[in-house]
Amino acid sequence: MATIYDVARAAGVTAATVSVALSGRGVVNPKTRERVLQCARELDYRPNLVARSLTTRRTHTIGLVVFDITNPFYAEVAQAVELMARPAGYRVIIGNATGDESLSVGLLEELAARQVDGIIAISGGLPGEAVQAIAATGLPIIPCLWDEQAPPFLTPSVSFDFAAGGRLVADHLLDLGHQRIAIVAIGSEDEPVIRLREAAFRDRLAERGYPLDPSMWRWADSTLDSGYTAAHEFLSLAEPPTAIYATNDRMALGVIAAARERRVPVPQALSVVGFDDIALARYASPPLTTVRIEKTALMVTATDLLLRLIAGEEVLSPMPLPPTLVVRESTAFHSRISQPEGR
Amino acid sequence: MATIYDVARAAGVTAATVSVALSGRGVVNPKTRERVLQCARELDYRPNLVARSLTTRRTHTIGLVVFDITNPFYAEVAQAVELMARPAGYRVIIGNATGDESLSVGLLEELAARQVDGIIAISGGLPGEAVQAIAATGLPIIPCLWDEQAPPFLTPSVSFDFAAGGRLVADHLLDLGHQRIAIVAIGSEDEPVIRLREAAFRDRLAERGYPLDPSMWRWADSTLDSGYTAAHEFLSLAEPPTAIYATNDRMALGVIAAARERRVPVPQALSVVGFDDIALARYASPPLTTVRIEKTALMVTATDLLLRLIAGEEVLSPMPLPPTLVVRESTAFHSRISQPEGR
DNA sequence: CTGAAAGCGCTAACAA
DNA sequence: TTGTTAGCGCTTTCAG
Numbered sequence: 001m002a003t004i005y006d007v008a009r010a011a012g013v014t015a016a017t018v019s020v021a022l023s024g025r026g027v028v029n030p031k032t033r034e035r036v037l038q039c040a041r042e043l044d045y046r047p048n049l050v051a052r053s054l055t056t057r058r059t060h061t062i063g064l065v066v067f068d069i070t071n072p073f074y075a076e077v078a079q080a081v082e083l084m085a086r087p088a089g090y091r092v093i094i095g096n097a098t099g100d101e102s103l104s105v106g107l108l109e110e111l112a113a114r115q116v117d118g119i120i121a122i123s124g125g126l127p128g129e130a131v132q133a134i135a136a137t138g139l140p141i142i143p144c145l146w147d148e149q150a151p152p153f154l155t156p157s158v159s160f161d162f163a164a165g166g167r168l169v170a171d172h173l174l175d176l177g178h179q180r181i182a183i184v185a186i187g188s189e190d191e192p193v194i195r196l197r198e199a200a201f202r203d204r205l206a207e208r209g210y211p212l213d214p215s216m217w218r219w220a221d222s223t224l225d226s227g228y229t230a231a232h233e234f235l236s237l238a239e240p241p242t243a244i245y246a247t248n249d250r251m252a253l254g255v256i257a258a259a260r261e262r263r264v265p266v267p268q269a270l271s272v273v274g275f276d277d278i279a280l281a282r283y284a285s286p287p288l289t290t291v292r293i294e295k296t297a298l299m300v301t302a303t304d305l306l307l308r309l310i311a312g313e314e315v316l317s318p319m320p321l322p323p324t325l326v327v328r329e330s331t332a333f334h335s336r337i338s339q340p341e342g343r
Numbered sequence: 344m345a346t347i348y349d350v351a352r353a354a355g356v357t358a359a360t361v362s363v364a365l366s367g368r369g370v371v372n373p374k375t376r377e378r379v380l381q382c383a384r385e386l387d388y389r390p391n392l393v394a395r396s397l398t399t400r401r402t403h404t405i406g407l408v409v410f411d412i413t414n415p416f417y418a419e420v421a422q423a424v425e426l427m428a429r430p431a432g433y434r435v436i437i438g439n440a441t442g443d444e445s446l447s448v449g450l451l452e453e454l455a456a457r458q459v460d461g462i463i464a465i466s467g468g469l470p471g472e473a474v475q476a477i478a479a480t481g482l483p484i485i486p487c488l489w490d491e492q493a494p495p496f497l498t499p500s501v502s503f504d505f506a507a508g509g510r511l512v513a514d515h516l517l518d519l520g521h522q523r524i525a526i527v528a529i530g531s532e533d534e535p536v537i538r539l540r541e542a543a544f545r546d547r548l549a550e551r552g553y554p555l556d557p558s559m560w561r562w563a564d565s566t567l568d569s570g571y572t573a574a575h576e577f578l579s580l581a582e583p584p585t586a587i588y589a590t591n592d593r594m595a596l597g598v599i600a601a602a603r604e605r606r607v608p609v610p611q612a613l614s615v616v617g618f619d620d621i622a623l624a625r626y627a628s629p630p631l632t633t634v635r636i637e638k639t640a641l642m643v644t645a646t647d648l649l650l651r652l653i654a655g656e657e658v659l660s661p662m663p664l665p666p667t668l669v670v671r672e673s674t675a676f677h678s679r680i681s682q683p684e685g686r
Numbered sequence: 687c688t689g690a691a692a693g694c695g696c697t698a699a700c701a702a
Numbered sequence: 703t704t705g706t707t708a709g710c711g712c713t714t715t716c717a718g
Contacts, residue, residue, distance in 0.1 A: 051695030
């Protein structure tokens, strides 16, 4: 691979001149510049970005940590970040934890070691402390969409009102006359990760006089299959729920699949609601009722904040974005209740 | 950020010693090593990977170019590569073209400029020539899953028998008694990208006496929405098709959504088949009949090949992987035909 | 076992 | 306008 020195030699100038000529940063005699360009082309010269970064101390790269790129939610988030960062001259490198929590922290540190100019950390399998540690280092980092109780970040962050989202779901289901409501939440027996989207839901249920029965709770791992399995369990109960809330859309899709297998019609006999509003939600059969997270808006904000931080500006956390419940066709009145009362 | 010199100073040794002590590459007095480790810890030293790469001329990074990470197919492919590469000590950096063909080539070049140790290029929006150009450079690169007629690569590649896949679909549909079959293929009027998966399908149809009617062809862009739109067009025809083949699963899901909206029951009144077998396919409603690409097997092979190439071994392209038709519930006998003939 | 020296490819002052 | 010099942070011979 040709280096800048090869080009310099060929053009009969020095490396510094080539650097300037190629970058258009300083002033060069148009003739020499032309000659340099010519030689560079002939030698098929490509600047070594690693070397450049070492000198400039900038990589023009931002890191994005996601829990599982296979989850459309994260893929869509990543896309939004890329679309915003690229025009600003930044490339994004995705740190994908492949669904393995134990990798998250290492990923974060690796991005730092790689000298990214800044990081966007999306909630999910990533301890808040790890983010704090990076922030303490002085490396710009924006935590996004944190959904667990965490000490306030000492860096600006982008947030979403998950609690309100959870409440929206509870109200919607209750308003439809459901009383036997189940939830599939991300976490596990031993490591329950209580998120706002489920805590607020549960609280609201209790508040309105229909506390969640412990048998109506299943832990899952955010995959299609975990939603599917949980739903099968629920539906084989003596007294199955009439509505299931899955705390993300991917699991909700699994729930619908299970219901279909058991010939439990959605929404006639079972209402299901998800969270995230991934692109697929509106194309599901039936289209999924879900809490919409404005991924694009949120990520545009996050990227913008990060870029400002990198530029050395002072920035403040924007207000948390409010949720919207998108009512589609996977939820309906609970018939046993609604019919008597409806008349 | 502490450098190796800071650690050296603190430990009263030289940078070279720190390097050796930390890497465990040479021999150091256990005492000094302990001291070095201690100082490194205290200073919270993190090696600068950029600097290291410049020296060692290795980044321990492989690049992966995908067309659109938002398409679960690519996300799953990426995951498979990561899962394989990580244990081997390689990180993967995803070059996501965000569905924009014009970005692909630049992405490839950028990965090269970033000095990745090797590249896996997945077919889709990436001209074969760009891959050849990289290969000519000497940078290890493995083209994967090429599905268009392309000059044979001068580097080993991993392939899949797309043509056989297309034929499988044609045979399946024909065997079910369908005669009015439509296809939604990726490409556009002006830039038709003819892929094996559709060419072979069309040829087989003709071969068996049911040539594809031109009105039964729609161009699309691989998104859910494009499948959805095409299906709506097909279904509003005076003589709508009884089966639709979408050349990827994501579009097929869009097709199902459109059918549902029009109350055209799948598969009773319309059969639909996809291609890829993304995770979602079996959880769709109804579960999708599709051509399975063994992404994991394929990517394990690709990564393995690449790693060998990087290690300087001679490697040969493995045999193309054969397709499997996974028959699920989105396809069924065409009733008007099958009933008379069934008896 | 440890240090000195050189160099990876590039850019950024500063001189000439 | 171009060249000289230095240095980014690290590793790697090669001496000592």
